[in-house]
Amino acid sequence: xxxxxxxxxxxxxxxxxxxxxxxxxxxxxxxxxxxxxxxxxxxxxxxxxxxxxxxxxxxxxxxxxxxxxxxxxxxxxxxxxxxxxxxxxxxxxxxxxxxxxxxxxxxxxxx
Amino acid sequence: xxxxxxxxxxxxxxxxxxxxxxxxxxxxxxxxxxxxxxxxxxxxxxxxxxxxxxxxxxxxxxxxxxxxxxxxxxxxxxxxxxxxxxxxxxxxxxxxxxxxxxxxxxxxxxxxx
Numbered sequence: 001x002x003x004x005x006x007x008x009x010x011x012x013x014x015x016x017x018x019x020x021x022x023x024x025x026x027x028x029x030x031x032x033x034x035x036x037x038x039x040x041x042x043x044x045x046x047x048x049x050x051x052x053x054x055x056x057x058x059x060x061x062x063x064x065x066x067x068x069x070x071x072x073x074x075x076x077x078x079x080x081x082x083x084x085x086x087x088x089x090x091x092x093x094x095x096x097x098x099x100x101x102x103x104x105x106x107x108x109x110x111x
Numbered sequence: 112x113x114x115x116x117x118x119x120x121x122x123x124x125x126x127x128x129x130x131x132x133x134x135x136x137x138x139x140x141x142x143x144x145x146x147x148x149x150x151x152x153x154x155x156x157x158x159x160x161x162x163x164x165x166x167x168x169x170x171x172x173x174x175x176x177x178x179x180x181x182x183x184x185x186x187x188x189x190x191x192x193x194x195x196x197x198x199x200x201x202x203x204x205x206x207x208x209x210x211x212x213x214x215x216x217x218x219x220x221x222x223x224x
Contacts, residue, residue, distance in 0.1 A: 031211055033211040033213075035213075041217075042201060042215040042216060042217050042218055043154065043201070043203075043215050044215070045211070045212045045213055045214070048211040048212070087153055087154060089154075089211075091211065096159070096161070096167060097142050097144065097159045097160075097161055097167075097205075098156065098159065098167075098169060098170075099144070099156055099159075099169075100156075100170065101146075101153045101154040101155065101156075102153055103151060103152060103153040104153045
């Protein structure tokens with residue numbers, strides 16, 4: 001079967017750095033995305049990696065290693081508003097829009 | 112304002128009573144999808160559409176139907192809802208060839224008794 005594994009929960013304090021890992025096992029791989037979802041809200045897109053390496057967007061960065069089937073989301077200078085669930089997602093085939101999501105990581109930021 | 116809208120936002124129904132959840136986007140996006148979200152299971156794709164009159168199954172299509180007669184609309188139909196379809200449903204859209212930036216609607220919380 002196809003699966004994406006993420007830690008279920010991560011905690012950190014304001015101002016810290018946290019890394020959320022995602023390991024995938026899929027029939028194909030055409031990119032890794034990250035989404036943020038606050039309680040009661042809709043997912044919002046954060047970042048996308050199609051090629052190996054680091055992509056930086058403000059305080060958030062995302063990394064991909066296709067040889068290791070692994071990626072991570074790095075959140076720097078944590079703020080209370082970063083408390084949310086974070087999901088990784090893989091596009092597993094080329095000519096479709098089929099997406100497989102991880103089960104999500106709940107990040108709690110403490111003062 | 113660019114957005115994806117869903118209606119209704121909340122729905123309580125009974126087993127077997129057909130229902131439709133509407134989804135509309137005003138961004139002229141080619142791609143649209145439906146997801147369900149259940150505790151501990153994350154988001155699971157039900158159906159997706161890559162263009163008008165083009166739809167395909169996601170991971171959990173059983174018990175659902177969709178149609179894409181117009182670019183902006185992508186309704187989700189439950190012909191005979193069952194309690195195991197109680198869930199939080201999200202519609203999403205994105206531009207073809209626009210990377211993976213997907214925009215989600217606000218969600219529809221469905222309870223099937």
